[in-house]
Amino acid sequence: MNSVICRAVTTACFVLFTVVAYAQGTMALTGQVRSAEEGVMEGVVVSAKRDGSTISVSVVTDAQGRFAFPAARLEPGHYTLKARAAGFEIDGANAADLAAGSVAGVDIKLRKVKNLSAHLTNAEWMSSMPGTDEQKRFLLNCNGCHTLERIMKSTYDADGFMQIFQRMASYYPGSTPLKPQRLAGKATRDVERGGSGRKTAEWLATVNLSQQQTWAYPLKTEPRLTGRSTRVIITEYDLPNPLIQPHDVVLDREGNAWYSDFGQMFLGKMDPKTGKVAQYPIPVVKPGWSEGTLDLEFDRDDNPWVGVMYQSAIAKFDRKSEKFRMWTTPKEWDSDAGQLGHIAIEGTHSDNKVWIKNSDGGHIYRLDLVSDKMENLGAFKDPRSGKRIGTYGIHSDTQNNAYLLDFAAGNIVRIDAKTRNATVYPTPTPDSRPRRGRVDHQGRLWFAEYQGNAIGMFDPRTERITEWKVPTPWSAPYDAVAGKNGEAWTGSMLTDRVSRLDIKSGQYTEYMLPRPTNIRRVYLDDSTSPGTLWIGSNHGASIVKVEPLD
Incomplete structure (x- = not known):
């Protein structure tokens, strides 16, 4: 009975809010979404983009199918409208003309899609295809470069897949169908990650289209998000070149959004007020090797640093002079597969040292900024298994103690x-494959569990790890961050959703994004409560801002 009353009160409050908002002229565009199958539809993401603009704004329909765009977010002009709801598409063209000081109204009709396969997320493909979780986990190595749809619609048999595995092992991890990059020299990547390639190839040949014209299994979609998940505004900023891969997105103190480019030698800056983008070319120091950057960090002087991957270098950008300072792996340590993708500078102020990870061999370096020399601490091992720590993410606390996340x-x-002594702490979920993260203001390490489907937190005071499982199956979190306002966030390369955790209650609120969004780093601006999340659409050449309304 109480839950019924609460829902009724919530609905009444929203209606009252909307009426007051209309009366005050605070809304620019309102409407309702319906379909013949469902009637009014909750949880539909509605997007508006003005002609000639690089910025789109999205809101989500409530339980009555209503949506409302604040006037402060939409300037006067002609807008194209889009809608996202699993299994549905807009029935006909939808547009709206907005005038200053008035409220425009438009209703949107949706219809069932004829080709559901073209609308599935990577996670929905994972849930749809038959197979064990162990078999499906292999595909978590594929979605970094392309969609799983490409695999499911392929006609390769087992022998064909074996050739594909061999070819994929020779590509740079920042490759995409738009810009593939071959590794140089003798460098290769372990795409099988210790699994049985032949068995995987045989299984894949049973779930793609090598044996039939359509799939022998039903295609499944996740239920639309409802309730609190509809209380959000999402802003997406298009970047000027479709080849841009905004891997990490971070705000400076002035509110500019900076990004590392996973496939090109640029450091980018975007003004959220105008959407204007500036790109700063990073010097190529290892000609002939793959190009692109990964980890983006800001030092205490608000200067950005990046890991320059297979250029076997890291770079610092001086914002005053607009010049880069480069540090490269000493020649006697370097190799064809040398890769400096991750750095840690949070504690550099305490001892003038920068932590660096070389993916080739798992070596951990420290750069002394006083002597300008690197020291090699070697590759650390798990004392229980004897296996090398497969670091994917290195972070430091204020005393410059370092944390390695064992992705292997x-x-x-x-x-x-x-x-320089190392202590190894196993996650509660075995083989959780932790990656990326951040040390918070309390000195706790937050991280993503890619295979554990969770956000994890290590508290150095208790030396205990806590996990919070993400509700959507096959989310495979890439990164995690916690703010001062009691919430933690993660994103996904598979679900097109971001997940917000209330740390105290352990409850998640998830938000659906307007279009396919391959998410890597998640950055939280916690200067307000609730905080604002910033992410890059790594395969969509855009930056996305997610603002919860409560």
């Missing part, structure tokens, strides 16, 4: 900055 297994490693 399920460990968190803490390196003491003074003694």
Whole structure:
């Protein structure tokens, strides 16, 4: 009975809010979404983009199918409208003309899609295809470069897939169908990650279209998000070149959004007020090797640093001079597969040292900014298994102690900055494959569990790890961050959703994004409550801002 009353009160409050908003002229565009199958539809993402603009704004329909765009978010002009709801598409063209000081109204009709396969997310493909979780986990190595739809619609048999595996092992991890990059020299990547390639190839040949013209299994979609998940405004900023891959997006103190480009030698800056973008070319120091950057960090002087991947270098950008300072792997340590993608500078102020990870061999370096020399701490191992720590993400606390995230297994490693001794802590979920993350203001390490489907947190005071499982299956979180306002966030390369965790209650609120969004780094602006999330659409050449309304 109480839940019924609460829902009724919530609905009444929203209606009252909307009426008051209309009366005050605070809304620019309102309407309702319906379909013949469902009537009014909750949880539909409605997007508006003005002609000639690079910025689109999206809101989500409530339980009555209503949507409303605040006037402060839409300037006068002609707008194209789009809608996203799993299994549905807009029935006919939809547009609206907005005039200053007035409220435009438009209703949107949706119809069932004829080709559902073209609308599935990567996670929905994972849920649809038959097979064990162990078999499906192999595909978590594929979605970094392309969609799973490409695999499911292929006609390769097992032998064909074996050739594909061999070819994929020779590509740079920032490759896309628009811009593939071959690795140089003798460098290769382990795309099988210790699994049985032949068995995987045989299984894939049973779930793609190699044996029939359509799939022998039903295609499944996730239910639309409802309730609190509809209380959000999403702004998407198009970047000027479709080849731009905004891997990490971070705000500076002035509110500009900076991004690392996973497939090109640029550092980018975007003004959220105008959408204007400036790109700063990064020097190529290893000609002939793959180009692109990954980790983006800001130092205490508000200067950005990036890991320059297979250029085997890191770079600092001086914002005053607009010049880069480069540090490269010493020649005697370098190799064809040398890859400096991850750095840690949060604690650099305490001892003038920068932590660096070289993916080739898992070596951990420290750059001394006083002597300008690197030291090699070697590759750390798990004392229980004897296996090398497969670091994907290195982070430091204010004392410059370092944390390694063991993407090859399920460990968190803490390196003491003074003694260089390492302590290994296993995650509660075995083989969770932790990656990326951040040390929060309390000194706790937050991280994503890619295979554990969770946000994890290591508290150095108790030396305990806590996990919060993400509700959507096959979310495979890439990164995690926690703010000062009691919430943590993660994103996904598979679901087109971002997930917001209330740390105290352990409850998640998820938000659907307007279009396919391959998410890597998640950045939280916690200067307000609730905080604002910033992400890059790594395969969509855009930057996305997610603003919860409560």
